[in-house]
Amino acid sequence: MQAILEIRNFTKEYSQGKKAVDNLSLSVMPGEIHGFIGHNGAGKTTTIRAVVGVMGFHEGEILIDGHSAKTDPVTCKLLTAYIPDNPDLYDYITGIQYLNYMADMFSVDRKTREERVKKYAELFCITDSLGNLVSSYSHGMKQKLALIGAFLHEPKLLVLDEPFVGLDPEAAFHLKQIMGDLCGRGSAIFFSTHVLDVAEKLCDRVSIIKQGKLILSGSMETVRGSGSLEDVFMEVVEHEK
Amino acid sequence: MKNRYLLLLKIQLYGLFGLNRILHSPSRKEKLHSGALGGAAILTIGLMITYNTMISVGVARMGAVHILPTISALICSLITLILTFLKSFGVLTGLRDYDMVMSLPVKNSQVVLSRLTMVYLANLFISMIVVLPSVVIFWTNAKTGISGNIMFLLSLFFLPVIPMIISLGLGLLITAVSSRSKHKNMLSLGSSTLIVLLIVAASSRAQSIHTEELLNIGILFSRMVKKLYPPAGLISKAIGQQDWLCFSAFVGMSVFIGAVFAGTASHFYQKLNTAAFHHSAVTYEGKNLQASSPLKAMYKREFHRYFSCTIYALNSTIGMVLLLAAAFLLLFISPEALEQQSGIAGLGQMLRQVLPLVIAVFVTMTSTASASLSLEGKNRWIMCSLPVRAIDIFNSKIAVNLTVIFPFVLISAALSGFKMGISPKEAILLCIVPTVYACFISVLGMYLNVKFPRYDWPSEYYAVKGGAISVLATMGAGMLSSLIPLSACLAFPNISSLIMAVTSALLLAVSFLLYGRLRQYSLYEI
Numbered sequence: 130m131q132a133i134l135e136i137r138n139f140t141k142e143y144s145q146g147k148k149a150v151d152n153l154s155l156s157v158m159p160g161e162i163h164g165f166i167g168h169n170g171a172g173k174t175t176t177i178r179a180v181v182g183v184m185g186f187h188e189g190e191i192l193i194d195g196h197s198a199k200t201d202p203v204t205c206k207l208l209t210a211y212i213p214d215n216p217d218l219y220d221y222i223t224g225i226q227y228l229n230y231m232a233d234m235f236s237v238d239r240k241t242r243e244e245r246v247k248k249y250a251e252l253f254c255i256t257d258s259l260g261n262l263v264s265s266y267s268h269g270m271k272q273k274l275a276l277i278g279a280f281l282h283e284p285k286l287l288v289l290d291e292p293f294v295g296l297d298p299e300a301a302f303h304l305k306q307i308m309g310d311l312c313g314r315g316s317a318i319f320f321s322t323h324v325l326d327v328a329e330k331l332c333d334r335v336s337i338i339k340q341g342k343l344i345l346s347g348s349m350e351t352v353r354g355s356g357s358l359e360d361v362f363m364e365v366v367e368h369e370k
Numbered sequence: 371m372k373n374r375y376l377l378l379l380k381i382q383l384y385g386l387f388g389l390n391r392i393l394h395s396p397s398r399k400e401k402l403h404s405g406a407l408g409g410a411a412i413l414t415i416g417l418m419i420t421y422n423t424m425i426s427v428g429v430a431r432m433g434a435v436h437i438l439p440t441i442s443a444l445i446c447s448l449i450t451l452i453l454t455f456l457k458s459f460g461v462l463t464g465l466r467d468y469d470m471v472m473s474l475p476v477k478n479s480q481v482v483l484s485r486l487t488m489v490y491l492a493n494l495f496i497s498m499i500v501v502l503p504s505v506v507i508f509w510t511n512a513k514t515g516i517s518g519n520i521m522f523l524l525s526l527f528f529l530p531v532i533p534m535i536i537s538l539g540l541g542l543l544i545t546a547v548s549s550r551s552k553h554k555n556m557l558s559l560g561s562s563t564l565i566v567l568l569i570v571a572a573s574s575r576a577q578s579i580h581t582e583e584l585l586n587i588g589i590l591f592s593r594m595v596k597k598l599y600p601p602a603g604l605i606s607k608a609i610g611q612q613d614w615l616c617f618s619a620f621v622g623m624s625v626f627i628g629a630v631f632a633g634t635a636s637h638f639y640q641k642l643n644t645a646a647f648h649h650s651a652v653t654y655e656g657k658n659l660q661a662s663s664p665l666k667a668m669y670k671r672e673f674h675r676y677f678s679c680t681i682y683a684l685n686s687t688i689g690m691v692l693l694l695a696a697a698f699l700l701l702f703i704s705p706e707a708l709e710q711q712s713g714i715a716g717l718g719q720m721l722r723q724v725l726p727l728v729i730a731v732f733v734t735m736t737s738t739a740s741a742s743l744s745l746e747g748k749n750r751w752i753m754c755s756l757p758v759r760a761i762d763i764f765n766s767k768i769a770v771n772l773t774v775i776f777p778f779v780l781i782s783a784a785l786s787g788f789k790m791g792i793s794p795k796e797a798i799l800l801c802i803v804p805t806v807y808a809c810f811i812s813v814l815g816m817y818l819n820v821k822f823p824r825y826d827w828p829s830e831y832y833a834v835k836g837g838a839i840s841v842l843a844t845m846g847a848g849m850l851s852s853l854i855p856l857s858a859c860l861a862f863p864n865i866s867s868l869i870m871a872v873t874s875a876l877l878l879a880v881s882f883l884l885y886g887r888l889r890q891y892s893l894y895e896i
Binding site: 206232242 | 657674759
């Protein structure tokens with residue numbers, strides 16, 4: 130079976146020779162929720178930004194459903210949805226205009242977009258606010274709007290950077306449900322988080338990154354063993370010091 | 371403890387012209403770019419100073435050196451009035467860092483003063499370019515005593531104050547009034563455009579005083595000044611008669627008006643910003659959604675952006691509004707009246723010949739594209755993660771600029787062409803030349819914004835004006851590209867058609883070249 134996301138020997142070097150990510154390889158299979166954990170500044174966001182095509186890279190290869198993010202970025206982006214950790218959305222349009230815009234960009238037909246907007250907006254309880262300008266939204270509402278925008282085209286790969294930050298408990302619950310549903314339909318999810326309890330409950334596989342290097346990757350059962358993910362994380366991070 | 375006003379000012383100065391970025395950026399390329407642009411800016415300032423010096427020398431040779439203070443005061447005040455008004459939205463209200471700044475232990479008055487100081491410094495810079503050459507020529511030519519010379523020099527520090535306050539006051543008034551409306555951006559844009567038109571109309575009215583009075587140029591200017599701006603008359607009298615009382619009155623008036631404005635703005639600062647950030651909430655009722663192609667969706671979104679930001683729309687469209695106003699004005703003035711009023715024989719015929727380039731001058735003032743990428747700011751992750759090519763995004767931004775330009779050009783060209791009774795050959799040039807310029811300025815603006823984007827702005831003002839290199843460079847290059855052939859056509863009227871045809875071909879080639887370069891960019895490289 131072909132991986133939906135395959136990162137091969139990805140290296141990102143910033144000016145002055147500092148490596149933000151060093152020779153990282155991992156893959157995410159269809160139906161898999163893959164947690165990506167590490168300290169602040171470990172290289173999670175750099176990797177994620179390269180995967181979604183927001184940042185260029187020279188060394189290594191990133192494939193999305195077999196398409197190269199380097200040579201075929203538009204196809205890769207069509208298959209992907211991305212939510213950054215702090216989604217700054219267009220303040221000057223209304224919520225519904227933003228969703229319609231995202232649906233247009235991903236060529237979602239009219240009937241499908243109406244159904245999905247209705248479904249997810251009701252689920253996240255923001256239907257009434259969709260006619261208001263995004264600038265009037267709270268951080269959590271913007272997060273919800275960005276999530277709905279990401280779900281509209283049923284991406285094959287959903288990439289989330291700290292998706293639970295700012296969400297109320299109900300929305301976090303629904304997000305987990307939607308993530309499960311998406312994976313059930315063959316999509317894959319790659320997300321970074323600092324909340325290890327969530328990662329432990331949600332993920333099929335987990336990768337731990339430290340100072341740009343992948344130090345552990347595998348199925349949750351294998352990685353966790355008889356302990357908790359938190360124990361393992363603290364142990365490997367301490368061990369690597 | 372450091373004065374918090376100075377700290378606030380310092381942090382704003384860090385952002386000015388991206389100087390801090392140049393100082394601390396590890397990128398050699400960025401430093402080289404900035405160095406080259408700095409050189410170009412110094413060259414432009416040098417040219418402006420030379421130009422002003424030449425005018426001052428000319429006035430002195432005409433034996434009218436005594437009117438230099440009046441002319442300087444008038445020009446400086448007019449420039450300050452218009453430029454400050456165009457940037458008045460985003461100086462005191464609607465700043466992105468408002469919450470952060472207001473959560474600091476600072477008084478409203480310190481925040482307001484720091485913002486006003488930034489505007490004052492920018493205007494003082496313009497004042498120096500305009501007034502200093504006149505001061506030097508006045509010193510060397512006028513037989514005024516040392517007091518008059520000192521007063522003239524000191525006046526440049528106070529000349530920008532009153533026009534700056536008038537413009538900022540008007541901007542705040544419009545913000546306050548329009549914030550109550552559901553369509554506050556449109557209302558704000560409409561009223562701002564109207565005010566700019568009124569300022570321009572008032573100044574052109576003053577300039578059209580009967581030409582027979584040209585013999586007595588002193589009377590002409592003193593009348594003009596009295597009509598337009600009485601404080602400039604005061605400074606003129608102070609310098610001419612070495613009257614320190616008059617000078618003190620002018621300084622006192624400037625300081626008093628400035629202080630009253632600062633006090634009033636500080637008092638209402640929070641209220642005004644609350645109103646500016648206020649959004650009227652509506653309950654959304656599910657409607658049928660319309661599907662569009664990605665390019666059309668981006669184009670529509672760009673238009674939302676355009677109308678959402680008064681300073682962006684006003685700055686990038688004012689050239690077109692002025693063009694339309696001039697075309698309408700032309701409908702009611704006969705060529706003979708025009709010649710009589712200007713005192714230039716054959717002006718009607720001359721204007722007919724260079725009409726395409728005159729329209730092109732206005733077109734080159736219009737480039738929404740030159741700030742469109744910078745305005746993405748923190749939202750650019752959306753643009754970068756969308757499944758479209760970079761060139762499609764650029765195309766949508768270029769298309770908005772063309773959409774803004776074409777209706778204005780079409781109507782203005784039709785009106786002025788009809789009024790002047792142009793020949794078929796002239797009509798062809800009238801169609802081709804402005805179209806080529808529209809394409810050129812759109813592509814050039816986009817290209818320069820790709821080369822010099824500015825995403826880390828505290829308010830849209832800094833992306834649109836406030837040292838936005840791409841905007842300044844586009845406008846400068848655009849104006850040069852139209853004014854040079856225009857001057858050539860006026861100098862060699864017999865070959866004006868040839869000059870226009872060659873210029874158009876050249877600009878078209880440059881546009882293709884720049885567009886080709888744009889196609890090679892990836893969004894994350896920008």
